[in-house]
Amino acid sequence: MADSERELTMSRAMVDAIAHEMRENEEVFYMGEDVADYGGIFDSTQGLLEEFGRDRIMDVPISETGFIGAGVGAAMEGMRPIVELMFADFFGVAMDQIYNNMAKNTYMSGGSVEVPMVLTTAVGGTYNDAAQHSQTLYGTFAHLPGMKVVVPSTAYDAKGLMHNAVRDDDPVVYMFHKRLMGLAWMPAPAGPKTAVPDEDYVIPFGEADVKREGADVTVVTLGLHVHRALDAAETLADEGVDVEVVDLRTLVPLDEETVLESVRKTGRLVVVDEDYRSFGVTGEITALAAENALDDLAAVERVAMPDVPIPYARPLEEEVNPDADAIVDAVRAVAE
């Protein structure tokens, strides 16, 4: 097998891009909790300590306000820090540095200041880690202006988006789903492990990816639920419903054109999100379609986490985290 055809897990692809950027640019460094010897609780930095040493792969105290804020400061000095927030759920202890400094300094300075920082963070549930360790919070980060928000769903995308994130002069929140990383202790579904070229490449932000073409119903989603939507599409194909699956890949900037093009083609929209239902991605995409393609829009359904903290027990989490069957049901409802 040629190198360009090698298959990688999402975590390996992400690390591949980080290592490449670190070799190319000495100003890139990575800091976070358990990123050195452990290699990241979710394998986000596996093997990097061995190559780059402790000066560039830095374990930091459990002080998110301190080290995320320090990332902002280093970025404003022109360095290119990648800073890891172990779980997106932990943003609560450090949000001021994220949304009042990292995200706003460029604007508040009238464009005279750049913050070329990447904030990596693990998101998502499905493994019963309960209310404080299972959220995606996509909508929260995307709602607040000034940060680019990236959510890869495959290894190929994870690498290209990471290259672009490090090279971007703006702050980028890079949200990787735990269930997609390919962890030995949390088996991933089949989809995220893909062929990944050896050389570097960028996936520009604001380009959604049609992961499956279809004529009857548009499913817009991101992250883990891209794969659940693809599973649902297989089931529905057997029933004669031809589903198009749009993977947003980046929430900020949002590829409105690809979404609208698909909606204009199918006239039927299902938006699927692992984040809370209200005031989030599903409402935003639905509003986008309503504002711009109302005449073409015959039916809309939203499939999302209901507005409850994520429960612990298995039957409860399975109830709230939408599965492929929930997507199938929603597609059937709009296809009727």
Place this chain on the structure above:
Amino acid sequence: MIGVNKLEWMYEQMVTARHYEERLREEYLEGKQPAFDISAGPIPGELHLAAGHEASAAGVCAHLRDEDTVTAPHRPHHVAIAKGVDLKRMTAEIFGRKTGLSKGKGGHMHLFDPDVNFACSGIIAQGVPPAVGAALSAQKRNEDSVAVAFLGEGAIDQGGFFESLNLASVHDLPVVFVVEDNEWAISMPKERVTDVENGAERAEGHHMPGERVDYDDAVAVYDAAEEAVMRARDGNGPTLLELQVHRRMGHFMGDPEGYRPDVDAELAHEHDSIERLEARMRDYDVDESELESIRERAEARVEEAIEWAKEQPEPDPEEAYEDVFSNPASGAVEGGER
């Protein structure tokens, strides 16, 4: 001078907690061997076990009453046991059952037992400010109850901890901060991430007493906590304690601990707080049969709780939508609590 009945009480809490963690480890690993899959087996989610931390909880909680508040972090079982949390319902919660403390919604990092004023949070150091709030309530109501916040040594670098120390100190609040130092913040040794070797030194900058207790010594913990709790109860303000403990079972179950030198893990097993306390009790002429009967009683209680928990039903899926609010009706509260 500590009395023999207190030694026996502490011993019982400690052997209960140790046996509990050993048994939970067995239950948790069911279906997870040889390949570890976090979604397999009877216990959902992550599991952070506190084997090696027992002396801290027992020595501190020996001075507490039901109405005193305790908050714990993500590694809470030993503290919950020593505080008198209902063991059966706690175990049912850990197994994700309907009759658990939180009806299966909270899980092992989010245990709440209002009957004994116990709560925990899975976010590092974030159980500390609520303990300060409980102390504030006691002060405002002119009650002599106290609050104790348990946290790990990794949490003493967190902003919420510093802010809590200052707030408690400036208002002379009846709170005791108990840092359990097992030297590891997951994979990060204390020396790499924390600027002080002795965390109790953080007290100095906040004008409160600070004391460190070494060697997993339950009796020394008891003595230090007695002074701290009494000081709080008497209205003389907060104290910071740092207690040396050891992590015997990894950060979480499934932690390969590849980052940890073998000698360090071995040391954790050599420093056994339970053996140390047993030796102390022998000095008090407690005989082997008495120790044995305490152990048997503790183990029977643990077995009973686990057996009961496993027989409990799982929650119904539709229960996921309940309990978001205690007062789910919208609009004004008519004749509500005042």
